[in-house]
Amino acid sequence: MTPARGRRSLPLLFVAVCATLVLALGLSWAHDRMAPWSEPRFEPAQFVAVGPPPAIDGARELWLIAVNPLCPHCRQHLARAAAALPRGSGTRLGILLVDTPKLPAAPAFANVVVDGMWWDVRDTWRRRWGHRVYGEVLVFDGGGRYLRTLPPGFESAP
């Protein structure tokens, strides 16, 4: 190898590594977009109820906020969702503990007044529904059918 060619090989390797990383990112994105994600559906049997028995019977809508006990902003998102909850319309608020391999001994949100708290023990939220943003609110009708998702920090109920 000539000295000039040797001086070029390291920069060329760097450019090749950059191109490979971008290509890998693009392939991961394409794979993720083509994955057969299921539409969310709230079936209490899929989850483990935590704390007091859920009080969602007769609810017209269930607002289920995805919370991770280690997420520092989730309490703020929960307070905002509670404030935006339509009053007197049969809408209930619940917490879904996600990305939590082991149920916390004393759940961080045990003292928060909600109508139900569930532990996503099967990782349904991430692995079947494909959702990944903590603090979002999944809205279901009384039968558990998915209606919409509100992003974290939404200003008011649509």
Place this chain on the structure above:
Amino acid sequence: MHYAQTFEATAPRIRTGPGHKLVSVLWLLGIGGVWWAVTRRQIDQAGFDAVMGASGAPAMSLGWLAASSVFGRFASVGCESLFYWAWWRSFGAGFRFARFFVVVASLSLIDAGSDTLQMLIRDAAPGLARWLAPVLGAGLASAPGAHASALGGAFATFGLCALLRIALTAWAQARETGRSIGLPLLVTLAGWLVTRLALWWGLDLARGMSPLS
């Protein structure tokens, strides 16, 4: 003859002494100061203080957030400079990393100015936002952080300011390599487009099926 060939192959070299290096370091510190001020204002406008305060995080966290953002900005400038250095060096062209790093850091002041103007317009004259979006960035037409899609978020900075930054980055490469501006402009445009695509894909991967707004 040998000297003539060398002169043609690379840009004219100006010897830089310790004084010039000191000026460069002070200039970079000044750029860091500008970015610090812009970032603190962005944090204030985004209401991060309320969120972090509610989560029990100490006030010092906001300083660390701003500091890490400024360091991240310089790391990004470093990566951009390193890529162009590697690109031109792989073709055997002369290219000075440190000098180009200072140029790219200086050009980031265009972004700082654009970000500051966007904040001022959102605060004081929201009616102007849609008219100035083609200049300052398409994202100005929507609420801060509220992009309908990851694609919209990735291309939120597209505007005349971004085109000016691309053109000046290409001009700096042309000057550094002693070439005409055509190929550097093509490389810079392609680099910008690829980074926007990577940002789009990265945002999509981070959010999954969760909506952004």
